[in-house]
Amino acid sequence: MELRVDRERCIGAGMCVLTAAGVFDQDDADGRVVALITAPTHDQESDVREAAQMCPAGAITLLTH
């Protein structure tokens, strides 16, 4: 699974950070999402899927290969 975030879409709601703390962070300067990793481990996948569903801006995309 590959994780992509669209910082242009992100509105800085922070839901992703609360849902998957080791995967997402927020930029100190503008509050927008920062992906700490691009390839979630198996253990992180369910949290990342949940974060993608919860994101109010649709800024989180998951690609399965």
Ligand code: SF4
């Ligand atoms: S949940 Fe979506 S809008 Fe909120 S910080 Fe994360 S990527 Fe941005």
